[in-house]
Each structure stands twice: as structure tokens, then as C-alpha cells.
Amino acid sequence: MNEYAKAITRLDNGWLQVKVPLAFSLKWVNAYLLPEQEGWTLVDPGLRTEEIEAFWISVMQEMSIDWKDIKSIVLTHHHPDHYGMAGWFQERSGAPVRMSQAAQDCANRLWGENETFSDELTEAFLLHGMDERLTEAMREHMRGFRAKVNPQPPDPLIIRQGERISMNGTEWEIVGGEGHAPGHLSFYDRQSGKLLCGDQVLPDISPNIGWMPGGDSDPLGAFLASLLEMLQLEVSMVYPGHRDPFPEYRRRIEELLDHHERRLQKMEEILSDGGKSAFEVCELLFGTRLRSNTHNLRFALAETIAHLIQMEKRGTAVRVETDRTIRYRLAETK
Ligand SMILES: [Zn+2]
Ligand SMILES: [Zn+2]
Numbered sequence: 001m002n003e004y005a006k007a008i009t010r011l012d013n014g015w016l017q018v019k020v021p022l023a024f025s026l027k028w029v030n031a032y033l034l035p036e037q038e039g040w041t042l043v044d045p046g047l048r049t050e051e052i053e054a055f056w057i058s059v060m061q062e063m064s065i066d067w068k069d070i071k072s073i074v075l076t077h078h079h080p081d082h083y084g085m086a087g088w089f090q091e092r093s094g095a096p097v098r099m100s101q102a103a104q105d106c107a108n109r110l111w112g113e114n115e116t117f118s119d120e121l122t123e124a125f126l127l128h129g130m131d132e133r134l135t136e137a138m139r140e141h142m143r144g145f146r147a148k149v150n151p152q153p154p155d156p157l158i159i160r161q162g163e164r165i166s167m168n169g170t171e172w173e174i175v176g177g178e179g180h181a182p183g184h185l186s187f188y189d190r191q192s193g194k195l196l197c198g199d200q201v202l203p204d205i206s207p208n209i210g211w212m213p214g215g216d217s218d219p220l221g222a223f224l225a226s227l228l229e230m231l232q233l234e235v236s237m238v239y240p241g242h243r244d245p246f247p248e249y250r251r252r253i254e255e256l257l258d259h260h261e262r263r264l265q266k267m268e269e270i271l272s273d274g275g276k277s278a279f280e281v282c283e284l285l286f287g288t289r290l291r292s293n294t295h296n297l298r299f300a301l302a303e304t305i306a307h308l309i310q311m312e313k314r315g316t317a318v319r320v321e322t323d324r325t326i327r328y329r330l331a332e333t334k
Pocket of ligand 2: 029079199241
């Protein structure tokens with residue numbers, strides 16, 4: 001079996017799960033190919049790099065799928081590891097790209113021409129105490145993603161939470177979820193209990209809480225609220241964006257809710273010996289080795305800020321802002 005064949009799993013339901021390689025610790029992102037009466041729907045095609053282009057060319061050959069057989073490209077959210085190859089696939093197949101309005105807005109803001117987001121995020125991190133020596137690395141890291149989502153699909157079709165979308169002979173309910181990425185969408189087949197859930201609920205991995213300047217004002221609060229809402233769905237099998245499909249939907253949501261409560265507790269302990277910046281809290285939580293891994297540092301710092309904001313909302317922490325710094329201390333009533 002060649003290495004491409006190993007990346008393809010034919011699932012019991014006839015779908016293809018394609019493990020598109022990722023350099024970072026997530027290892028791979030799942031693209032799903034859902035058979036249609038004619039051709040295929042492609043969900044979340046992966047990050048765009050030359051290696052991944054070559055990977056997909058081999059996968060398509062291996063499965064005898066022509067570019068024109070791809071009839072629709074559906075995205076759960078705008079993150080480059082899911083969205084990056086959408087425009088590339090569209091150029092070859094002519095298929096429409098379907099995504100949420102918020103996802104499209106994020107893609108424009110982060111990687112559009114003349115974007116200012118790389119600077120805004122770096123500035124915000126500096127305010128939150130990031131070591132100034134990391135400034136250039138962070139800016140360059142952010143700018144580096146532009147190539148990995150290029151070309152961007154010029155006119156995506158907007159799909160919305162609460163609507164339905166036809167895939168694989170079924171009308172799927174479109175389920176919104178916030179906190180990981182604005183306008184994140186999952187797709188739910190109430191009849192069979194299948195849930196294509198992108199990164200909203202992942203096995204083994206706690207989905208990153210995606211704080212960004214000018215974004216959701218309380219992303220962790222939004223994430224927890226989304227999970228509680230999603231707990232209402234009767235799900236028999238989850239098809240996640242990373243790792244493998246799994247049936248333990250409720251248990252996993254409960255674990256994630258619990259994980260964040262414990263993290264909030266831990267942060268109260270960290271703040272108990274005095275006020276700190278988000279960066280200081282982040283290093284106490286995750287260690288200083290993050291300094292040499294800008295990618296992980298960005299995720300960890302954004303998530304730490306999201307937790308501190310949630311503590312503020314709950315009244316357990318207070319934000320202390322001066323001209324050049326934002327710090328947090330425990331609320332006095334605690
Ligand atoms: Zn994501
Ligand atoms: Zn992802």
C-alpha cells in the first residue's frame with residue numbers, strides 16, 4: 001500500500017476520510033468525501049502547500065476521482081488547515097465553495113490584500129505582556145499563512161446556521177458553534193445521528209479557544225454556551241476535523257466543559273499570589289518553551305486571554321489596564 005492509500009479510509013457509511021497531513025502537533029486534518037448521485041461533496045480540504053497539492057493529486061488518482069467529480073466544497077470554518085485548499089480545488093473542479101458569512105469575513109480580515117490583522121494581533125499580544133523580542137516572529141508567523149490559503153475562493157456561497165444543506169442524499173441541519181472560530185458550522189443528520197463537527201468537538205484534543213482583537217468579546221463563554229446547546233443533539237457518530245470518528249459525543253462534551261472549569265480554577269490559583277499579564281499566566285500554565293514555537297504560543301496565549309476574560313465575566317478576576325499593559329488580578333470579593 002502506498003503512503004497515499006494509507007491516508008484514505010473508506011468509512012462504513014461509504015464516505016472517504018482523507019487524512020491530510022499537517023506539520024504541527026495536530027498531525028492531520030480530516031477531509032471528508034461524501035458520495036453524491038453524481039460525483040462527491042468535499043468537506044474541509046486542508047492547508048495549502050506544495051506537498052499537500054501533490055498529496056491530493058495522488059489521492060484523487062488513487063481513488064479514480066476526477067476534478068470535475070467534485071461538485072461542492074463545504075467548509076466548517078476559516079482556519080487555514082481546513083480552508084486553505086478550498087480555492088485551489090475550486091479552480092480545478094469549478095465547484096462552488098460553501099461557508100458561513102463570518103468565516104468569509106475572517107478570511108478577508110486575516111489574509112485579504114492589505115490585511116492589518118498580523119499587526120493588530122501582535123500589538124494586542126504585546127499589550128497582554130508578550131515579550132517584545134517575540135514581536136517580529138509573531139508578525140511573520142501570521143503573515144506566513146497568506147500563502148497557505150492562496151488562492152482564496154472569490155465568491156463563496158454563504159450558508160447559515162438553522163438552514164439545511166443537501167449532502168450524500170440527506171438534508172443536513174446546519175448547527176452553529178462559537179468560541180473556536182467565528183461562524184463555525186457543524187452538519188447534523190437528525191435521522192441517523194451523524195454529526196460532521198469540524199473542530200467544535202474533538203477527541204483527545206481540547207479545541208483551541210480563538211480569542212482575537214476585534215473578535216468575539218468572550219470566546220470561552222461563547223464556546224461553553226455552544227457546547228451546552230450542542231449537548232441537546234442526539235448524536236450516534238461524530239466526524240471530527242482531527243483524529244478519528246468517535247461515538248462518545250456526550251461524554252466528550254462533558255469532558256471539555258470540565259476541562260475548562262479546571263483550567264479556570266488553576267488560573268485562580270496562579271493569580272492568587274498577585275496580578276499578572278496574560279503572557280505571564282500563559283508561561284506559568286504552558287511553560288517557557290513556547291517562546292521557541294510561535295504557532296503554539298499564539299494558540300496558548302489567545303486561549304489564556306479567553307480564560308481571563310471569562311474570569312472577569314464571572315467576577316473572579318479584574319482587569320487592570322494602563323497605557324501600555326493589560327494585567328489581571330483576583331477580584332477582592334473572592
Ligand atoms: Zn480550527
Ligand atoms: Zn483544525
